[in-house]
Amino acid sequence: MNKIVETYSRLADEYRRDEESQSCWYLAAEKALAAIELKERYRTVADLGCGTGRALCELASRGGNDRRFIGVEPADNMRALAAELARGQANIRLFNGSFEQIPLESKSIDYLYSILAFHWTTNLTRSAEELARVLKDDGDMDLFFIGRNNGHEFIRKTTPVFLKYMGPAALLRSAGMRQQLTKDEAQQLFGKAFAGREVTVEESHDTYFDTLEGHWTWWVRIEGQLVDIPAEKRADCDRAVKDAIATLQSPEGIPYTIHMLRVKVRNQAGA
Amino acid sequence: MRTAQEAALAKHITEWVKRGRSTNGVDVPDFSEDTDLIAAGILDSRGFIEMMLEVEQQTGNRIDLNDIDPSEFTTIKGLCRCAVSQVSPC
Numbered sequence: 107m108n109k110i111v112e113t114y115s116r117l118a119d120e121y122r123r124d125e126e127s128q129s130c131w132y133l134a135a136e137k138a139l140a141a142i143e144l145k146e147r148y149r150t151v152a153d154l155g156c157g158t159g160r161a162l163c164e165l166a167s168r169g170g171n172d173r174r175f176i177g178v179e180p181a182d183n184m185r186a187l188a189a190e191l192a193r194g195q196a197n198i199r200l201f202n203g204s205f206e207q208i209p210l211e212s213k214s215i216d217y218l219y220s221i222l223a224f225h226w227t228t229n230l231t232r233s234a235e236e237l238a239r240v241l242k243d244d245g246d247m248d249l250f251f252i253g254r255n256n257g258h259e260f261i262r263k264t265t266p267v268f269l270k271y272m273g274p275a276a277l278l279r280s281a282g283m284r285q286q287l288t289k290d291e292a293q294q295l296f297g298k299a300f301a302g303r304e305v306t307v308e309e310s311h312d313t314y315f316d317t318l319e320g321h322w323t324w325w326v327r328i329e330g331q332l333v334d335i336p337a338e339k340r341a342d343c344d345r346a347v348k349d350a351i352a353t354l355q356s357p358e359g360i361p362y363t364i365h366m367l368r369v370k371v372r373n374q375a376g377a
Numbered sequence: 378m379r380t381a382q383e384a385a386l387a388k389h390i391t392e393w394v395k396r397g398r399s400t401n402g403v404d405v406p407d408f409s410e411d412t413d414l415i416a417a418g419i420l421d422s423r424g425f426i427e428m429m430l431e432v433e434q435q436t437g438n439r440i441d442l443n444d445i446d447p448s449e450f451t452t453i454k455g456l457c458r459c460a461v462s463q464v465s466p467c
Binding site for chain 2: 254258261263265268274277278281
């Protein structure tokens, strides 16, 4: 199991608390969820990297019982929370799996979506090919994930701190755990994987302002990237990171800009 | 003594950084081969990965980060010195 998946599983309860805290990530996920339109013809819907199942259950509750909803999530404890949330909703099934290896039949899904998970894939090409494999020829897909310039304010401030506490090798290993594509790179990746289909990539930059404590509630989301910091240095590192982030304080609060990419695959007939 | 290869590589990487940052729509503050690019906020960790790949592509050598002094790693001059002096092929 990779470090990101292991950490998400270990900290699943904290992750759920972050979801409840209305952090910038929660708001960005809500915005993505609101953009999803369930068309009548979608009989089988899949959420890749469904996490605690919040979006999946929300869509299933408005989707009707004659429609199947499938959640795929590699982190065991996140999947367990999703199962708990989905209890009583007979049209939901959950599977252990990942973008790199989707446990679904080829051409079996009418609508495939994912919210803020794809950037954790360990293999972009294979994952894009897997998505193309499971989607029906006339299926649609919406993939929301972070882009190259995500969190640039924080990253600029915290990179010197992480370099000090992690060293160059671990820092670059950590940065490489998260895939951050430009719009053009995403277009190229998915255009190739879904050759012959209509693929468009949209991007947005939304800046969210919060307090230092507010931002700290979502730190659990990057915990997997920080596991190489020696335990005895962790408290000092956290303090230095907080000090660095605090320098971003403005009258509106501390800014964090989410650079979101949305990859849309559409049935060319447009139905 | 700095070699001609080091100097040429440093010049190429300086241009690469300027070009890349401009393309991203980010203002590029003045910097030199001795500027600490991370402390100056010119590159973040991901930008560094991209720069390292460019250096490795130019030299044909893989950079062993375990052998690098962090203070050398963050300047173009230091990184190019390490890249040219390390001899493990990619």
